Amino acid sequence: MKRSTSIVVLGLFLASFAFLADGCKSKEDKKHTRTLKGTIEELDIPGNTVTMNWFNEKLGKSMIIAGKITKETEIYIDGKLGKLSHVKSGDKVIVEGYKKGTDIIAVKVNITQVGQATKINRPTTQPAK
Secondary structure, three states: OHHHHHHHHHHHHHHHHHHHHHHOOOOOOOOOOEEEEEEEEEEEOOOOEEEEEEEEOOOOEEEEEEEEEEEEEEEEEOOEEOOHHHOOOOOEEEEEEEEEOOEEEEEEEEEEOOOOOOOOOOOOOOOOO
C-alpha cells in the first residue's frame, strides 16, 4: 500500500513540476499565432517573403502585410504539400503565423490556386474503339 501511495505522490509531483516549468517559459518560447485569410500579392522567393492582401475587419479596410517563410513553415497547395516556388500572385491564401520582433513568421500556409482547370472524366455516348 505504501509503495502505490508513493508512486501516486511521485506522479503528482512530476505532473506539477511539468506544469510549473511550462509556466516559466520566456515570452520568446510562447508564440501567439493568428490566422489571416487573403490573396497573394507578391513573392520574394530568394528573400523567403510573401506579401498578401487581407481584410482587417477591426479597421474595416483591406491591408497589405508581408511575412517570412522559414524552413519550418508548412506550405500546402490545394491540400498537398508544396513549395514556395509553386505559389503565384492572385492565389487565395490562409496563413497561420506569429510576430517575432518586427517580423511576421508564417507557421502554416494554405494556398488555393486560382484558375486551375479541373479535368472531369465524363462518360461518352460512343463506344470505345
